[in-house]
Amino acid sequence: MLHFSLFKETIDQSKDHLTWLHLYFQGEPFLNPEFLKMVSYADQQGVFTSTSTNAHYLSQDTVDQIIQSGLRQLIVSMDGITQEIYEKYRIGGKLEKVQNGLKTLISSRAKAKKIFPRVVLQFLVTGQNEHQIPALKTWAEALGVDELQLKSTQIYDYEDGSELIPSDLGYSRYIPDGKGKWKLKKKIENKCWRMWQGAVVTWDGRVVPCCFDKDAQYVMGQLPEKSLAAIWNSENYQKFRAQLLEDRAQLEICRNCTE
Numbered sequence: 654m655l656h657f658s659l660f661k662e663t664i665d666q667s668k669d670h671l672t673w674l675h676l677y678f679q680g681e682p683f684l685n686p687e688f689l690k691m692v693s694y695a696d697q698q699g700v701f702t703s704t705s706t707n708a709h710y711l712s713q714d715t716v717d718q719i720i721q722s723g724l725r726q727l728i729v730s731m732d733g734i735t736q737e738i739y740e741k742y743r744i745g746g747k748l749e750k751v752q753n754g755l756k757t758l759i760s761s762r763a764k765a766k767k768i769f770p771r772v773v774l775q776f777l778v779t780g781q782n783e784h785q786i787p788a789l790k791t792w793a794e795a796l797g798v799d800e801l802q803l804k805s806t807q808i809y810d811y812e813d814g815s816e817l818i819p820s821d822l823g824y825s826r827y828i829p830d831g832k833g834k835w836k837l838k839k840k841i842e843n844k845c846w847r848m849w850q851g852a853v854v855t856w857d858g859r860v861v862p863c864c865f866d867k868d869a870q871y872v873m874g875q876l877p878e879k880s881l882a883a884i885w886n887s888e889n890y891q892k893f894r895a896q897l898l899e900d901r902a903q904l905e906i907c908r909n910c911t912e
Contacts, residue, residue: 655856657687659877661694663854666881668698676704677728678853679867683710689722696723705730705775707746711754716761719770727770728802729755732777734785734792741781742817759797774798777806778824779817807909811835826911839911843901847912848894852885860884862893865906 664671674695682688682704695702703726711719719727731751733739739748759772774793778786786803793801805826808815812834819825822838830836847863854860858876861869871893874884884890893904901907 654685655687655691657690657694659858660687660691662877663858663881664695664698664700668700671700673851674700674702676702677706678855678864680856681707681710683715689718689724692722692724696725701725703728707743708751708754709747711750711758713757713761716754716758719758720762720765720767724770726773727758728773728775729798730775730777731755732779733782734788738782738785742777742779755796755798771799773800773802775802775804777804778819778821779806780819781816783819783821783824805911809909811909837909837911841901841907841910843898845897845901845907845910845912848897854881862890863906863912865910865912867906870905 664674676682676688676691676695683706685691688704692702692704702724704724705728708729708731729751730743731739731748732742733748736748739751740746755772755774758770762768762770762772776782776786776789790801803824805824806817807826808817811818811827814835818827818835822828826838827835828838845863852860852862852873853864853866854876855869858878859869860873860876860881862871862873873890873893874887876884879887896903897907
């Protein structure tokens with residue numbers, strides 16, 4: 654679990670050129686008891702803060718703290734409008750908790766006469782839930798979320814197809830290749846803006862190139878052993894960027910990416 658001391662040191666190193674901080678990476682941020690303390694510190698340094706949550710921990714007390722923390726954007730993942738569909742992807746999740754938490758947040762924000770955090774409802778479109786999009790839009794509008802995002806789903810081993818691939822390929826990252834297999838809809842090119850725009854720091858200080866490196870396979874350096882600037886400009890990082898520009902397909906995390 655990320656400790657405040659490491660977080661503070663990293664922010665202090667980067668705050669003069671850090672504009673956007675997404676406090677989330679493959680986990681539930683509200684499980685960290687120091688999470689909103691981190692949000693407040695970053696906000697005090699003039700950094701735009703965003704996070705993503707499954708919304709199972711949005712009690713009234715937590716919502717009040719969120720509004721006071723300075724958090725600018727809260728993304729809520731809700732991939733179904735009924736419990737039966739929701740739990741197919743969010744295994745063990747309770748849709749009622751998500752919906753009640755959202756209602757509490759939006760109503761409390763209005764009572765406090767605040768405009769932040771901006772609430773984004775995110776829906777990963779799959780073959781299991783695409784039929785619920787009309788009902789989702791109606792529900793989201795009635796609740797008053799600030800934005801509804803319908804996002805395509807990353808699927809491992811997509812080549813042989815999957816029930817997660819929507820029938821409406823407008824919501825899919827994958828299309829038939831005409832030979833009985835599936836392929837990426839978007840052609841992979843040897844470039845990626847992410848390599849020069851930002852990076853990801855894991856809970857224990859490992860710096861990885863981007864959020865597609867979910868298992869931290871490509872560690873560029875370790876905080877606080879080295880400064881963030883030293884890692885960013887390191888030979889290891891430069892070699893990774895050069896490999897991406899030369900032949901992106903050789904990098905495992907880049908083979909199933911649409912950026």
